Amino acid sequence: MSIKESFARPAVLLNPLGGDPTDADSHIGGPMLWPIDEPWPWCDGVTHDDLDATAGAVGVRMPFVGAVQLYQRDFPELPFPPGADLLQVFLCTLHHDLDDCFGPDVRLVWRDSTTVVELIEEEPEPSVQEEIYVPTVNVLEPIRYTEYAHSFDRPADLRDADWPETSAGSKIGGWTCWWQSGPITFTCPECGSEQRQMLSLATSEPSGENVEWAFGRDGNLNILTCVKDVLHPVHLHID
Ligand SMILES: [Zn+2]
Ligand SMILES: [Zn+2]
Numbered sequence: 499m500s501i502k503e504s505f506a507r508p509a510v511l512l513n514p515l516g517g518d519p520t521d522a523d524s525h526i527g528g529p530m531l532w533p534i535d536e537p538w539p540w541c542d543g544v545t546h547d548d549l550d551a552t553a554g555a556v557g558v559r560m561p562f563v564g565a566v567q568l569y570q571r572d573f574p575e576l577p578f579p580p581g582a583d584l585l586q587v588f589l590c591t592l593h594h595d596l597d598d599c600f601g602p603d604v605r606l607v608w609r610d611s612t613t614v615v616e617l618i619e620e621e622p623e624p625s626v627q628e629e630i631y632v633p634t635v636n637v638l639e640p641i642r643y644t645e646y647a648h649s650f651d652r653p654a655d656l657r658d659a660d661w662p663e664t665s666a667g668s669k670i671g672g673w674t675c676w677w678q679s680g681p682i683t684f685t686c687p688e689c690g691s692e693q694r695q696m697l698s699l700a701t702s703e704p705s706g707e708n709v710e711w712a713f714g715r716d717g718n719l720n721i722l723t724c725v726k727d728v729l730h731p732v733h734l735h736i737d
Contacts, residue, residue: 501656505647509672510575510640511665515707517637521617524572526668526709527633530564530586531611532618538562539605540622541590547600551626552592561622562588562605565633566699568670569611572640575670577696577728582608587697587721591624591631599734601713602631604721606732630712645672650681666718668700668709677717679737686724686731693722693733 512526519525521532532538539562546556566587570578576585586609589602596603648664649657651673666675674680674695684693699719701712713719714736724730 509645514636526636547593591627691726
């Protein structure tokens, strides 16, 4: 294996495009496949920050907003736990003061879509949102490629090597596109294994067709999961 290959990982650009997806599609910002008899995820509001529209929601419970849906048939690269074939990503679209992250809070739901019979009639809507965290409705036209480590993640003597740039678009897998921080190693608080970037949601897409949400200083919301068990606690890193 060449040294370059040892810094290569598979990645999938989500490549969002405006569209009209249903709950049966993979998408950003469209309707979620949510069963009528399951409680919708709510944020307890404890970490809401006293800034902008969120100031009125400090300590106030707020429903999460369906942000991303990824079916296994479309994205087999995701680390689905046994029995699940759908990853649902929810954002609480207010400012949160989290561990080392200032932005929306995130909930992941891994679901067996085949067990959903009757759908929720209406998704609950937050009474107040920060517009910068609310996605537009997009279908996905994924692009698969090999991604090479960001210069920050390479040994010193390879930092200036002529490699393709790490993509700053919304993507599965690949490498973290460090910008204002990094490189940082994240460790699972439950088992001590490495936490690796599973999904990155971007302010700016390579296609120019942005979802119109913004994270940090026009950066990325990176969702890291435990390499041993994706159901272990998730880490968020905005950069
Ligand atoms: Zn919240
Ligand atoms: Zn773990």
